[in-house]
Amino acid sequence: MNYLKEVVILLLGPYLILLCRRVSGEQISSKGVINLAHRQSKWTPLMQMSANLSDITSIRSFFEFRTLDPEGAVFYGDTKEGQDWFVLSLRDGIPEMQIGKADILVSVKGGRKLNDGAWHLLELRNEGKFVVLEVNNKVELVVGLHSKLVEDDLTGKIRLALGGMLVDKQKLFHPFEPEIDACIRGGHWLNLSTTWDTDSTWEPRPCFSEIKKGSYFPGTGVAMFNTSDLPGLKTEEAGITVEIFGSWTGTMLSLQSTGFEYILAVLDGNKDVKEVQLGLKEGSESVALPREPETLTFTILKHSLVVNSVTELEKESLDFFSMWKKGMLLTFGGVPGDSEKAKSTHDLRGCLEKILVQGQVIDLDRALYKHTAVSSHSCPTEAMNELT
Template sequence: MVCQHTPTLHTHTHTHTHTYSHTRCSGHSAPDASKPPESAVSRGPGQVAALEGMAMFRKAAAAAGALLFAVSLALLGWRAEGQANGREKKEVAGDSIIYLGQERDPWRPLIRTTANLTEISSIKSSFQFRTFDPEGAIFYGDTKSGEDWFVLSLRDGFPLMQISKEEVLVSVTGGLKLNDGKWHTLEVSNEGKFVILEVDGLSGLEVGMQSKQTQEVISGELRLALGGILISKDKLIVQFEPQMDGCVREGSWLNLSIPWEAEADELWLCYQNIQPGSYFAGKGLAVFNTSAFSVDEERGFRVEIWGNFGQMDGSILSLKTSQDELLFSTAASNGTKEVVVTFRGEQVAVKSSLRRLLITFLKDLVKVLPDDEESESITLPVGAESHPGYLTTLREGHLAIGGLLGEGISGSHFLTGCLEKIQVQGKALDLDLAVKHMSVSSHSCPA
């Protein structure tokens, strides 16, 4: 059965909230209770409509339409090369590939520009976008120095648009998931009463707007930004994690030819081909506080890692207690073709031909299980008399992926290689939530 998640529209005012949402599956009809009222303006599959009888929503639609006309959802690509403009900002052109996941403050835009609204004539934008990341900021635009704003992002893999205009807030999400690692062509346009997002030439999001009010003539400056926002995140209707491990290319946006400004000295390029996973370039690690995980003394603590261990080199995992003691580490060696497991100074080695490694910390032992082969499992006794209740010391410790923990959260023996999947206590580990080195790619590896 194939299901399509259709858009959800939230209209927020000081006193009212209206929500429409349904899921359509091929061969099955959506429940009648989930359909929008017949009086709503609708168009095409996966549409979101506005009730003509609701004056407050008409105000939101008109305001959103005016702002979208100005911003036109312009997304872009540009050269990684640039030049200084004399104001300590690097200027970049708008016609090449750029990596959105470059390290910086997570909400701060990677690149921004300012244009006079009178210079804008086009109301259609297109670009290509690729990611495995399910969540993150893509594009931001505003007028009136941030009083009216627009944000395009991903959340759970679906496109999410959020708009604010004169204290009226609108959010729209839906369409097809875009975080499949393929290049998708996105086109956003404003056609009469409708704002349309097309994905690979097919209808994605379609928002119908109806108002009897005269559309506001917008003047002044328009600010555009990529990979972040220029307002407080507290103003967002739907909260999301801003970091985006993705790429944009071949952007055609509005009719502007002015350069964009980047605060970074160098802009990172994208890998030509990618695969799912977390990539470590041998320059740094990702660190979590173990207080973020549930460490149960009876059930233990589980860490599971997938990947081609034979192509890795360096420390894969290390674990320190609340007393800053290095308790456990795992490292791969290209030279010896082994994976070495160390627990409180005791070392054991397994062949690096494995593709999966499960480490379980129990109150009286540590079990290392390669490739789910019980016959190859390794058991390391804890010594309950000399180390009573050692699991409790993990509750305020540190877990590092991609390096050997040193003093505090510093590290060494950094990993070079791709970890296809990481789970802690049975749940996928998102490295975007870690304190990590800028060289670590959270959701993609070079293929």
């Protein structure tokens, strides 16, 4: 576990310093196209704005929204410095509203699934003691809330945020995973023309014009898991299997623990084959695998590692099952903590349409660490043609 901590600190160190500083970054238009996916902190909003309640004439906001991600924070608002708050999120692709007001916590989920990759017009508004969500001009969700402990006349400021929350996540009635791979455009926020404030860690990234399901690696960045958090061994005969579907080139994965490092890189060969490089610290070898189908099966047995039932690397001195259970770093897209080695084996470029560990789909939003350049749930459709 000490090895895991050292690598995580190495990867996150510069970002944590910037987050602690909370230096004000640039301001961006509230009506432009905003990519919510690429940020360092899970819960900190990508951007936020505030205004005096006396300037508000309409508690109504609307914007276009597109995602393939089933879960994450979309839109947040609060008054009284977070004493009364509201958050719109997705769970299983379905809109969910949670509200905290005085002594009341409310969580309501309903309406159509929004994670179909199409643009949807969302509108949120207050109607007296009700909060209404419309999708494509049709009412999908209505939440009523009343507390005798709350005064109707409000003064002070209202705060809005995208892609996160401004209050502690412990206040949530129904916890969720906040990261969301989504885009927003054409936003109108209350009756304000205020720009959004970002912090110095934010790097604006464009939204793909057309998307398909998958996790996109642009040739920069990795997604790293602790194997002890992943599905474990069922039977020794079957071993532990990682299945990857998609179209890619570069370092597919690496497996590391104290004194051990294994790298699997898939490099473009001719149109019919791809070269698979297998590397250990003390040596490496390569073997050609058929280019089709675009599937890679990596099987971990007690003393060996197998790729597509063709390449087998044996190490009798190592017990991979025990190492997996205790905790190794399973990294997709490169080699963490060793930039020079990552460059030498080529960072991953392409779309991983699906990753399965022991038959279970792996969500990159659940990673121990994920670089901001990696898109968890969407790939650009044009990138597929470049790799075929």
